[in-house]
Amino acid sequence: MKSEELKSGIYWVGAIDWAIRDFHGYETPRGTSYNNYLIDDKEPTLLDAVHHDFVHISIDNISRIISPEKIKHIIINHIENDHASGVEKILEIVPEANIYITERGKKGLNRFIDLSKYKVNIVKSGDKLKIGQRTLLFIETPMMHWPDSMFTYIQEEKVLISQDAFGQHIASIERFDDEFAKNNSMEDLEDAVIDYYANILMPYGSVIKGKVEEIKKLGIKINMIAPDHGVIWRSHIDKVLNLYSSMVDAKAQLSNVIVYDTMWHSTEQMVFPIAKGLEDEGVPVKIIKLRSTPKSVVIKEIWKARGVIIGSPTLNNGLFPSVAELLTYLKGLRLKNRLFGAFGSYGWSGEAVKEMYDVAKAMKLETFEPGIKVLYKPSEEDLAKCYEFGKAFGKALKEYHAKI
Template identity: 35%
Template sequence: MAKKLTDKVSWVGKVDWELTRFHGDEYSTHKGSSYNSYLVRDKKTALIDTVWQPFDKEFVARLKQDVDLKSIDYIVMNHNEIDHSGSLPELMREIPDTPIYCTANGQKIIQGHYHRPEWNFVTVKTGDTLDLGDSKLIFVEAPMLHWPDTMFTYLTGENILFSNDAFGQHYATESLYDDTVDQAELFTEALKYYANILTPFSKFVTRKIHEVLDLKLPLNLVCPSHGVIWRSHYAQIIEQYLKWADDYQENQVTLVYDTMWNSTRKMAEAIAAGIRDADPSIAVKLMNSAKEDKNDIISEVFRSRAILVGSPTINNGYLFSIGGMMEMIKGLKFKNKRAAAFGSYGWSGEVVKQLTEELNKAGFQIVNEGHRALWIPDEAELATCREYGKQFAESL
């Protein structure tokens, strides 16, 4: 069902309460998500973005209930990942000649996905406009936020920024707006979204936000493609993005570890106790990578000023879950964070050196050569681990 945002603009998207995984199995969505599509009706009518492919027939059927499809003059695609463009083929069966406005990269990506050369593409760049009558759409390219094709669209008169993935969250709500939901949940999901998706592109985030702010456009709503519409806290989420993009850290140390027979776990707990001994103001979090959600771990790494990564040595290397976490961490290109490694071993013990090398490759400043313990740590070894944690904290 369409939901009216202003006299001219309606939300025509899909709330997906059942979604638990996204980007294949790469992203956990504990709070579901939404695929936000917007219908702008002036003298001309524009549809901004569609919804994910599994809901294409539902999307088109519901859209028909709200508007004569043949009255849609323009389709604007801000970004063409399948969760946004997936309903295009179903929609274009109904209105095959409707022009699709997107960036040049957007056209390439749509063609790469759907292989429909006959579709009527109109490519746009920053500063181009589309006259709807009393209002205009102004296009602003935003490459790598978070794909090369991404753009923002601003609606004059209504003062709405359609920001696609920027300022989004995987967060299902029927009430749509930021001021109608639990604020702690909302900003937790917004941080998780930024940490897991936008972190590698932080320099582009900073540049693009300042570019848009410099335009001094009046703003009433920020309408992303996932999660809530920002009407009361849009200034706060923009400010938060600038903070998150600025090599973000809190006064936190996170220990990410896996363990076979609990030796590495015991080391982690003793190291954590040592950190608290040295500085009780530091928030210390322990996360078992084989048991905790990987995206929640990434959120805590994002918050942290430093991390410690631990694993026992197995087959001359580290455990599978730690390998997966290190690949994610490297890909996200965190900045301004320190790190060290630890782990238990039986007869070879090279994992600490290997993890230290991986952390260095991932861009972390290495605090020290790490710490390893032979077999199951006894009280003396646990005391050594605790002292190691204390020294680690004092070096930050």
């Protein structure tokens, strides 16, 4: 993909990764982009780099606008490898460039690059850099989602370079939100935002909420948000800001997702009467089999629903491995404001259901107990109990949802 002008003198010079499907353990079925930006001003400035495998593409895009040797400043908003691992190659071209980075960013990046050889400037919230006609304002955003993170705001054009916030893992020929929505749909774009937030930024919801409030207090106006992944927001800024507000408040639909895995189909047979009980109680249900579904999709669907019921057979006196992996991942994401239930089959001892509730309690989720477990293959009586469990859970879920 060639460079593209966002506003007069401000360019996207990133790269599209059409092939990536595993992003440090997070499935990316739509691929992704590595966005970085060039400001062609009196003192040309590069905002972020890209993944080292794609840095040659970014350098080529820069070369279409200016000679890369003319870059005077390099802003590093976030040091994660997909954004900063290409910096060293760029510094080989412009070793005299000024680097602007947070204190924590410098500490972290120094583990990868010997920064003692370069001109490093530490910045904090409120610091500004005049590069000619434009002024850059730095806003620290620690733990959104790494401790080093910051935003850069281009004051004159009201453009917010937002690193990972407001991003999506989308490989696309469209650079802007309105273009993507026209050629695909707005629902697809919103789904990608939710997917990204649920799998990456969910643990930092309270931090994000506080930072959004801080930006509002600064009184800055935003007419473009340029993240480091996915499309750039120029037409639906209020929509994405409102979407983030709802996500950080852990809002969810009155619906339920049943996530399960199974060995010999006994646990699977329990799923359908539970779902029927929920539906008869007026609660929409989505059913997901773990080993048939990317984990990132499972997390997104759990995020959307107010209720989650997880099923696991007992294996070796514990959880089935795929269920244990999901719960470990979910615990790290710090899901909240959900009603949780559990079920499963067993042959000998049946510890899986208790273990699932223990994880839910450690996450401080509201639990609906007791769960339901059956010995070996469920009987007709067991299936009837599953149906009643689903109905009772649905009733409790409606009451819980009304309180949140």
